Amino acid sequence: MSAVEKILQFVNEIREEKSLDRVESINPDTNLRDDLALQSLDLASLTVMIEDEFEVDVFEDGLVFTVGEIIQKIER
């Protein structure tokens, strides 16, 4: 499973817990808040999930707003 697919899986886990519809696809330009409706606490959850999977804290040295920015940090 690619990093994007894994992030999509995490996003959908969070969205399902919030009773939101699943998202079928994401791309580097997908905005975490505006396009995926993730709020502050959801982003904290997503950060933990990504850290467990990729051993990268995407918020460690700054902020991320898009899927592409997460991918960059994972691949750095």
Place this chain on the structure above:
Amino acid sequence: MTLKVCNFQRLSLEEKKLVLEWRNYPLVSINMVNQKVISWEEHCKFIENLTDDKTREYLLLYKKDVPVAVFYVVDIIEYTSAEWGFYLRPEYIGSGLGVEVEFYALNYLFSKYKLEKLNAVIRKSNYENLNLQKTFRFERYKEDENFDYLTMTRDSWSKNTKDFKQFRRELLRRISNERS
């Protein structure tokens, strides 16, 4: 992760301008108790009046040398209680940074002022912030038409880890438990 604070009384001219810009940004001001737009003169007078006022403290928070948020505490009665609040740099609203800012601020405030309880007043329309406070374990003790009045005790806060990463994991568990 590096967070540091600068007291309002030590702000540079640029920092004062920046803070006023954030405070008057519509997404920020709409959630304040006082929603009116603050003038530069009022802002400067406000900061000046903080001098020697032991009942209030306003701080600019930096992350990695970037100013990211303001947090403040008013009605300070040392060893007893105070009321706090914060606002983010507008472009960081909804970025997830609020969780980190709140964690830092609560540690700072409970530690510095040895408070028994810390209060917060949140607009009922500010759902995201109310949800954040609930997850942090603030409890509502009063409400009126526009506001929820929340409080957290020292005992409640002291049960949390002092490590942000671990705390973030604990929050995730709380969120999962609440939603299941």
